[in-house]
Amino acid sequence: MKQARLDHHFVEYIPEQLQPGVLYVSLTFTTVVHLCCCGCGSKIVTPLSPDDWRLTFNGATVSLAPSIGNWSYPCRSHYWIHEGTVRWARQWTPAQVQAARARSSQHQPDHSSQHHPTSAGHLQRILRQLRRRLAPKA
Numbered sequence: 001m002k003q004a005r006l007d008h009h010f011v012e013y014i015p016e017q018l019q020p021g022v023l024y025v026s027l028t029f030t031t032v033v034h035l036c037c038c039g040c041g042s043k044i045v046t047p048l049s050p051d052d053w054r055l056t057f058n059g060a061t062v063s064l065a066p067s068i069g070n071w072s073y074p075c076r077s078h079y080w081i082h083e084g085t086v087r088w089a090r091q092w093t094p095a096q097v098q099a100a101r102a103r104s105s106q107h108q109p110d111h112s113s114q115h116h117p118t119s120a121g122h123l124q125r126i127l128r129q130l131r132r133r134l135a136p137k138a
């Protein structure tokens with residue numbers, strides 16, 4: 001079932017079991033995770049950074065920008081999360097997917113998954129952060 005609204009939960013760690021319709025926001029790991037709003041169950045990881053996504057919290061609802069383009073998932077959902085509401089955008093056409101891929105590889109040549117939800121590169125970053133946090137202070 002398509003989600004029309006998303007609740008936000010501020011968490012330290014992203015739980016293993018995600019509820020549909022919930023945006024999990026971890027400021028510790030500067031990451032937002034949710035289940036794809038189309039209802040397909042895909043876990044969508046959107047890292048927060050100047051080059052990735054930006055989270056806006058107005059005290060009541062959250063917005064994410066840019067849009068969520070799940071073109072690497074079978075459903076190819078494309079939507080905006082604006083003030084807790086899901087705004088469906090047009091699905092990616094093959095040409096748009098190409099363009100997005102080209103843009104992201106231009107942006108950062110050895111990290112072609114820059115502008116779509118990914119876990120590999122981001123996991124690395126989380127691991128680095130964790131190591132830094134766990135490292136004994138000299």
Ligand SMILES: [Zn+2]
Nearest residue numbers: 036038040075
């Ligand atoms: Zn989906």
